[in-house]
Amino acid sequence: MSVSPSLPPRSKIVENIPEGALLYAYKLKKYFPLRRSLKEILARKPPRYVRAVDGITFYIREGETFCLVGESGCGKTTTGRTILRLEEPTAGYVFYRPREGSLKELKKLMGEKLKIYGDGYVDLTEIPSKYFKPLRKELQIIFQDPYGSLNPRFKIATILEEPLLIHGVGATYEERDKIITKILEDVKLIPPEDFKKRYPHMLSGGQRQRVGIARAIILGPQFIVADEPVSMLDVSIRAEILELMMELQRKYKLTYLFITHDLAVARYICDRIAVMYLGAIVEIAKTDELIGNPLHPYTKALLAAVPDPDPENRHKIREVPIKGEVPSAAAIPPGCRFHPRCVALDQYREELGELCTKEEPELIEVKPDHWVSCWLYSKK
DSSP states (O other): OOSSOOOOOHHHHHTTSOTTEEEEEEEEEEEEEOOOOHHHHHTTOOOOEEEEEEEEEEEEETTOEEEEEOOTTSSHHHHHHHHTTSSOOSEEEEEEOOOHHHHHHHHHHHGGGOOOBTTTBEEGGGSOGGGOHHHHTTEEEEOSOTTTSSOTTSOHHHHHHHHHHHTTOOSSHHHHHHHHHHHHHHTTOOSHHHHHTOOGGGSOHHHHHHHHHHHHHTTOOSEEEEESTTTTSOHHHHHHHHHHHHHHHHHHTOEEEEEESOHHHHHHHOSEEEEEETTEEEEEEEHHHHHHSOOSHHHHHHHHTSOOOOGGGTTOOOOOSOOSOOOOTTSOOSSSTTGGGOHHHHHTHHHHTTHHHHOOOOOEEEETTEEEOOHHHHOO
16 A cells, blocks of 8 residues: 555646635645554554545645544544644645745745745645744644643733744733734633633633634734534534634634534534545535535435424434444455445445445536545446
């Protein structure tokens, strides 16, 4: 298996980036090597990998909320972390268009080594870690766990001041304190003076996540990975946090990569949705189109699993059109990776033959801005 295959030149890929895209990931891969036993080493068996992210391609327009949806373990979080270079990519490109100020800082640090493509894009995968600091202001993350993502030894003021000190924002403590006060007001932690003195354990889950959001936006980023930011919160608080994120998006002109396993949440906040399964994207469409007209059997199964709010059907258990368990990402099935669990395969077996079990379908556009990876549509 080729872990890092040859890819087309970056200059060619940039030509195909859709207009208005802030970020474009092309054939992005992240493989984690498995430890080999002494027996495997002596037998000279090839190394094995967990294919967490397996060659995905997507773009995110400036100012939109793009969702990655799928079961736990499908590679959503790894995708977000790899884009931000919290994990080093195995292969692929991530083109990003930084602001003019950040681009100037990068030019000062890297000189002629910095390659700019097309309309001001840089490839995040080819920028060395030691030069990545200017981009950290623009690329931020909101972590899933509001309990584990904040240092319990620091007061809230210290947590929010830390990124300002690292990036040299605010010459004096008074200047930094004004920034902290304003950002606490923006995330509705009022009065700010009261919250600055508290430790994380003195806050509720929703208040801690607001601090996490404040920390993410305090440097004025333009792209944020929101890694299931409401999944660990009470249902009563989730809508408030989502409303806050949308309000901040309008105010600060933010672009979100929103990661969730909940299609109900995705429908509420997202402009477009990409459905992931076993490290690959199987369907991408605008939110209303994907919810109203799902094409891939896996997307249909996810939608069927969403609880029905109709009180008359509260005792009725709907059958989810899926079978079996999720295979291991270290042993992905040949052909279409969803075929061992696909109910549609039984129905169309004569028509599709051995395509599903032997060849992997490409992600193709079957309608304007509606892409799907399934032989039911690729074969036509």
